Amino acid sequence: MSLELRGITKTFGLFTANDSIDLKVEAGKIHAILGENGAGKSTLMNIVYGLLKADSGEIFVDGKLQNISEPSDALSAGIGMVHQHFMLIPVFTVAENIVLGHEKIGKFGVLDIAAAREAIIKVSKDFGFSVDPDAIVETLPVGIQQKVEIIRALIYEAKVLILDEPTAVLTPQETDELLKTMQELKRKGTAIIFITHKLREVRAVADEITIIRRGKVIAAVSPSTSEGELASMMVGREVDLAPDRQEHEIGEPILVANNLSVRNVSGTEVVKKINFELRAGEVLAVAGVQGNGQSELARAIVNLEDHVEGSLLLDGHEIRGLSIYDSLHAGIAYIPESRELDGLVSSFSIAENLILDLHDQAPYASGINLSAKVVSEQAEKHVLEFDIRLQSVSDAVSTLSGGNKQKVVIARELSRPVKVLIASQPTRGLDVGSIEFVHERILGERDAGRGVLLFSTELDEVLALADRIAVMYRGEIIEIVDSNVSKEELGLLMAGVVNEKAVS
Amino acid sequence: MRNLLSKFGQAAKLPTLSFALAFSITGLLIAFSDPKVLAKIGSPLEFIKSGLATIRNSYLALFQGSIFDINLARGHNFFQGFYPLSETIVISTPLILTGLSVALAFKSGLFNIGAQGQFIFGAIGASYVGFHFQLPIVIHIIAAALAGTVLAAIWGGIVGLLKARTGAHEVILTIMMNYIAGYFIFWILKTKTFLRPGRFDPMSPEVGLNARLPRLAGDNLRIHAGIFIALAAALFVWWLLKKTTIGFRFRAVGANAQAAKTAGISVPIVITSTMAICGGLAGLGGAVHILGSERALSPDVAGSFGFDAITVALLGRAQPLGTVFAALLFGALRAGGRTMQANTGTPLDIVLVTQALIVLFIAAPNFVRFVFRLKKLSSSASLTSKGWNG
Numbered sequence: 001m002s003l004e005l006r007g008i009t010k011t012f013g014l015f016t017a018n019d020s021i022d023l024k025v026e027a028g029k030i031h032a033i034l035g036e037n038g039a040g041k042s043t044l045m046n047i048v049y050g051l052l053k054a055d056s057g058e059i060f061v062d063g064k065l066q067n068i069s070e071p072s073d074a075l076s077a078g079i080g081m082v083h084q085h086f087m088l089i090p091v092f093t094v095a096e097n098i099v100l101g102h103e104k105i106g107k108f109g110v111l112d113i114a115a116a117r118e119a120i121i122k123v124s125k126d127f128g129f130s131v132d133p134d135a136i137v138e139t140l141p142v143g144i145q146q147k148v149e150i151i152r153a154l155i156y157e158a159k160v161l162i163l164d165e166p167t168a169v170l171t172p173q174e175t176d177e178l179l180k181t182m183q184e185l186k187r188k189g190t191a192i193i194f195i196t197h198k199l200r201e202v203r204a205v206a207d208e209i210t211i212i213r214r215g216k217v218i219a220a221v222s223p224s225t226s227e228g229e230l231a232s233m234m235v236g237r238e239v240d241l242a243p244d245r246q247e248h249e250i251g252e253p254i255l256v257a258n259n260l261s262v263r264n265v266s267g268t269e270v271v272k273k274i275n276f277e278l279r280a281g282e283v284l285a286v287a288g289v290q291g292n293g294q295s296e297l298a299r300a301i302v303n304l305e306d307h308v309e310g311s312l313l314l315d316g317h318e319i320r321g322l323s324i325y326d327s328l329h330a331g332i333a334y335i336p337e338s339r340e341l342d343g344l345v346s347s348f349s350i351a352e353n354l355i356l357d358l359h360d361q362a363p364y365a366s367g368i369n370l371s372a373k374v375v376s377e378q379a380e381k382h383v384l385e386f387d388i389r390l391q392s393v394s395d396a397v398s399t400l401s402g403g404n405k406q407k408v409v410i411a412r413e414l415s416r417p418v419k420v421l422i423a424s425q426p427t428r429g430l431d432v433g434s435i436e437f438v439h440e441r442i443l444g445e446r447d448a449g450r451g452v453l454l455f456s457t458e459l460d461e462v463l464a465l466a467d468r469i470a471v472m473y474r475g476e477i478i479e480i481v482d483s484n485v486s487k488e489e490l491g492l493l494m495a496g497v498v499n500e501k502a503v504s
Numbered sequence: 505m506r507n508l509l510s511k512f513g514q515a516a517k518l519p520t521l522s523f524a525l526a527f528s529i530t531g532l533l534i535a536f537s538d539p540k541v542l543a544k545i546g547s548p549l550e551f552i553k554s555g556l557a558t559i560r561n562s563y564l565a566l567f568q569g570s571i572f573d574i575n576l577a578r579g580h581n582f583f584q585g586f587y588p589l590s591e592t593i594v595i596s597t598p599l600i601l602t603g604l605s606v607a608l609a610f611k612s613g614l615f616n617i618g619a620q621g622q623f624i625f626g627a628i629g630a631s632y633v634g635f636h637f638q639l640p641i642v643i644h645i646i647a648a649a650l651a652g653t654v655l656a657a658i659w660g661g662i663v664g665l666l667k668a669r670t671g672a673h674e675v676i677l678t679i680m681m682n683y684i685a686g687y688f689i690f691w692i693l694k695t696k697t698f699l700r701p702g703r704f705d706p707m708s709p710e711v712g713l714n715a716r717l718p719r720l721a722g723d724n725l726r727i728h729a730g731i732f733i734a735l736a737a738a739l740f741v742w743w744l745l746k747k748t749t750i751g752f753r754f755r756a757v758g759a760n761a762q763a764a765k766t767a768g769i770s771v772p773i774v775i776t777s778t779m780a781i782c783g784g785l786a787g788l789g790g791a792v793h794i795l796g797s798e799r800a801l802s803p804d805v806a807g808s809f810g811f812d813a814i815t816v817a818l819l820g821r822a823q824p825l826g827t828v829f830a831a832l833l834f835g836a837l838r839a840g841g842r843t844m845q846a847n848t849g850t851p852l853d854i855v856l857v858t859q860a861l862i863v864l865f866i867a868a869p870n871f872v873r874f875v876f877r878l879k880k881l882s883s884s885a886s887l888t889s890k891g892w893n894g
Contacts, residue, residue: 304766325768336766345760356756356767360749368748412767 001027001062001078001159003048003191008057010043017043019215020057025160025191030182032194032206032223036234036431038401040215041195042084045162048193049081050074061160080158082149084165090138095120097137098152119155127154127184143174150181154190161185162193167201168429171290171457172491179205197234197431199227199241200460235433242464243439246447250467251280254451255301255420260310260320262296270296272475273310278420278451283442285454285466286477289494293475294455295337298424301453302334303327315419328357331419333445335409335426337455339402343409346398350390351379353397354412386411387437403434410441421445424455439465459487459494515826519819521872522865523833530858531559534850562850569843570836583721588839590727594797596835598623600734601789602813603820603827604741605660605782610822611745612778613758618663618678619786620810621685622656626787628689629655630794631801632698634711644714645795649733652791653784659685660783661776668772674779682810690803698801708801717796730796735828737785742824744781754778786810815863834859 003025010018017040025031035041046052048059050068059066061077068074074081088097099116106112120133129147137145146166153161163182167175182192182205196202202209203223211218211233218233231239255278262271271293278284288294300308303324312320319327328334336342344353355364355375363374379393388407390400397408406426413421423442427435442465446452456462462469463483470480471493479493535541535555544550568575570592577585602619609616630652639647663677692698693706700709717728745751756764757774765771789809798805816834820826841855865872872878 302766323768323770324765325770328768334766341760341762342766343763345756345763347759348756352752352756356763356769359752365749368750370747370749370752372747 001191003079003160003193004060004063005044005048006058006060008044008047008059009055010040010047010052011055016215018047018054018057021212021215021217023210023217025193027159027191028186028189029207030186030192030194030205032196032202032209033212034197034199034202034209034230034234035212036197036433037403037429038431039212039234041212042164043215044212045081045164045193045195048074048079049162075156075158078157078159079162080153080156080160081162082146082153082164082166084168086145086149088137088145088148091136093134093136094131094140094148094151095133097148098133098155102156116155120151123151123154127181127188129181141174142169143171143177146170146174146178147181150185154185158190160191160193162195164195165197166194167196167198172459172494173289175201199230199432202230203227231432234431239432239436241432241436243436243443245443245465248281248447250282251449253277254280254315255453256311256313258311258313260297260300260308260312262293262300262305263307264296265306267307270475271300274475274477276470276477276480278453280419280451281446281449282467283446283452283454283465285456285462285469285483286472287456287459287462287466287469287490287494288472290457292472294457294472295424297472298334298337298422298453298455301327301422302332328416331417333413333416333418333421335406335413335421335423337424337428339405339409344397344405347396349394350383350388350397350400350408351376351393353408354379354382354393354415357412358416382411382415403430403437406430406434406438410438414441414445418445418450420451420453422453422455425457426454427456427458427461435461459490463487463490515821515823518869518872519821519826519830519862519866521876521878522862525865525872525875526858526861527563529861530854531563533857534559534562534854537851537854538849558848558850562844562848562854565844565847565850566837566840566855568840568847570840573843584724586721587725588843590721590725591839592832592836593731594726594728594835595838596831597728597730597734597796598789598793598809599812599816599831599834600731600828601737601792602786602809603816603831604737604824605786605789606813606817607820607822607824607827608741608745608754608785609778609782610817611758612754612774613761614667614775614778614782615675616660616678616779616782616786617675617814618660618681618783618810619789619813620806620808621678621682622660622783622786623790623793623806623810624685624689625659625783626652626656626790627794627798627801627805628652628692628790629787630791631708631711634715634795635709635800636697638712639714641714644712645717648711648715648795649788649791652794653788656787656790657780657784660786661780663783664776664779667779668775686806689801689805693801693803700800706803710799711795715795716799717792726797728796730792733788733792734831737788738824738828741785745824750777786813815859819863819866821866833862 005021005023007020007022008018009020021044033041043052047054050070050073053069059068066077068077095113095116098120099113104112104115117133120131124131131144131147131151137148166178170178179201186192194206206223208220209223210220213234213236228241231241257274257276259273259275260271261269261273264270274297286294296305299305301312303322308320311318314330319330340346345356358364359370364371376393383390383393386407388404390404397405427438430438442452442454454465466483468480469483469485470477473496478498535558538558541551541555541558544554569588571589572585573588574585576587602623605619605622606616630648633648633651663674663681666672666677667674690706693708698708700707717730720727720729745755753769753774756769757771761771794801812834816830817827819830837855837859841852844850845852
């Protein structure tokens with residue numbers, strides 16, 4: 001089955017999200033759509049899936065014109081979609097989620113789940129998934145939840161499967177598994193539309209690549225195109241994928257952890273007697289698969305965790321047990337893992353978000369008076385320095401794109417006197433252009449003699465930025481290696497395999 | 505200035521429309537609840553005519569009871585015609601203060617159901633200082649008002665402290681504290697200190713002459729200086745929220761406590777101090793009510809000021825100015841409702857229906873937009889700005 005789009009145009013007010021887009025996807029092919037956040041990829045797919053109505057343009061399935069005005073039209077035309085944010089009910093079982101909206105009533109008006117259960121087992125067998133139809137969705141790992149979405153599409157006989165940024169929420173291992181699944185689906189004849197901005201994945205699985213920028217198709221290229229070329233086409237300018245990391249003198253230890261342990265609310269030790277020395281002028285990356293204690297360690301350093309033991313010396317002074325306020329003002333900059341939840345107050349203006357930590361300090365405040373004038377003047381300066389793209393500093397920060405939101409967080413954290421930067425997954429969910437900016441800033445702090453502790457699950461990021469790499473596994477640092485370690489060795493370490501050769 | 509006006513117009517649009525809608529529906533209710541109108545259901549023209557007459561008379565009585573009554577002006581001097589307006593403001597004054605208490609809590613992400621109990625403690629503190637001590641003029645008023653405010657601030661602060669320390673939910677805490685306050689006032693009025701000598705029903709002595717808030721328009725009108733205190737409090741809340749670091753922290757915690765905490769703001773301190781200030785505001789309401797119009801403590805001194813405050817704050821969209829307007833509206837409905845019942849026989853309960861409808865429509869903005877064929881809040885506007893990328 002093939003899907004063809006002709007001249008799809010969609011505008012929101014004055015903004016053209018999709019500008020006469022043509023696209024053709026063939027059965028048994030993986031068609032990647034590559035573009036930055038906000039390039040119009042999701043808008044286009046929402047039109048195909050019937051969530052949005054195009055202003056003009058036509059959709060053909062197998063050469064036949066289709067009128068798709070709601071998702072049920074798309075489903076009956078054989079188009080399935082796995083959304084970036086899963087459309088699953090967490091407290092329902094897998095089978096219940098799959099029958100949702102297609103419930104069949106059996107004898108005595110009782111919901112017939114058995115058929116769905118069988119279908120799940122059959123599809124799982126066909127494609128080599130192992131999904132328990134009776135498992136409660138919220139107890140499953142994210143990667144499996146995604147498979148539930150895929151199974152749902154397959155059970156309702158989707159011949160064209162849209163995957164909207166499917167790897168954004170996955171660990172490297174889960175990503176590899178998803179890519180394998182995609183190839184399996186492709187072999188069975190499914191046409192896949194793969195939306196992403198991750199270049200490596202695209203080159204690994206795609207048969208065709210369409211690049212979209214500012215709502216327009218820029219180019220259709222083959223997967224043999226280099227990452228650099230793809231990136232420049234996406235962003236519209238030359239992009240430096242491997243940031244320039246100059247060798248330089250590394251200073252004295254500035255942040256020293258001794259037997260640092262963290263317990264979570266239920267009392268489980270999630271960080272176990274960790275020791276490390278972060279030196280001035282170096283990037284120490286803490287690598288590891290999500291959920292091995294990195295988040296808790298990062299939070300513990302700014303005293304956001306409640307049950308911490310051991311010692312943490314910043315520039316020779318004990319900082320464990322300080323208030324969060326005092327930790328931040330002792331010279332720690334903190335980029336939290338979730339900018340939406342922990343980094344920003346989304347209903348506050350950009351200017352207000354820029355002073356969340358400094359609102360009671362001069363020049364913003366004198367006594368308890370907060371000067372709105374100074375706040376917005378300083379905000380304008382930050383906006384220029386950090387190249388934050390916005391209409392007005394008094395707009396709510398929620399109107400910004402992900403990359404610009406992260407710039408607001410970074411601008412704020414670096415506006416205090418900083419000795420150490422704790423960056424927790426600083427490029428998660430960002431597009432190429434913003435990632436480049438964040439990487440430059442992190443290296444900038446390193447070159448200025450600050451210590452940077454970088455928590456990341458992205459191998460490429462770790463290898464590009466780090467001077468040394470500490471690998472965390474099940475709450476422990478199992479190795480600290482030099483940055484010339486190979487990707488394979490690092491991958492093995494992250495899986496908990498300690499290799500003699502990798503030790504430096 | 506024009507910018508400010510249009511901003512105000514935008515904010516007031518929905519409440520005004522809800523208001524109009526509520527009054528239209530209430531009008532129908534008034535007509536249909538009048539037996540004289542229903543008797544004429546046989547001839548449609550007569551039915552509509554008498555229905556409209558009833559509605560007009562009722563709303564006229566509502567106006568007469570809340571703003572201006574020409575009959576009163578004729579008999580005495582012109583000013584006496586404003587007796588209803590004076591009553592409206594007398595009722596609105598404590599309502600502004602309790603409304604502000606709830607509104608400020610909303611801004612910090614807290615749901616203060618406890619304005620009733622805080623009001624009671626404000627009234628207790630103010631009346632005690634008012635009748636027990638003899639102090640010079642002005643000083644006595646300040647001392648009594650302060651006593652009520654501080655007592656209520658402690659009462660409210662306890663809720664904040666419990667929530668901050670133990671994570672107990674403020675809604676449950678404040679509801680229970682309301683019960684305690686409600687029975688506490690019964691008990692305290694039976695003690696020797698509070699029971700007025702020679703009385704057996706629970707009633708305290710009257711506050712001293714120096715402790716009474718001055719009347720603004722002579723002895724025939726009850727309007728008193730408390731309205732200025734209430735307006736000053738509204739200004740104070742606006743200033744606190746918009747112009748100070750304390751308000752910044754309140755708003756940050758209200759909008760996203762987790763991000764506020766991560767940025768070094770102490771959430772427990774914010775919760776405790778918000779609840780204390782909210783308690784103080786409601787307590788000041790109780791104090792002003794005693795010192796301005798009641799003059800003595802009685803068990804039902806709080807009426808439903810603390811509960812109506814929730815509605816008032818919602819109607820005022822938790823904004824200080826909005827809360828003032830909402831409280832004035834509620835005061836007017838209360839004052840006018842009595843006259844309406846007396847003059848036209850329309851039940852006072854109709855006024856409660858109107859209040860409920862107004863709040864219902866405020867809570868369902870898209871319904872009001874649908875009725876008046878207004879555009880929905882466009883989702884495309886936010887999408888547009890999302891589209892730009894750095």
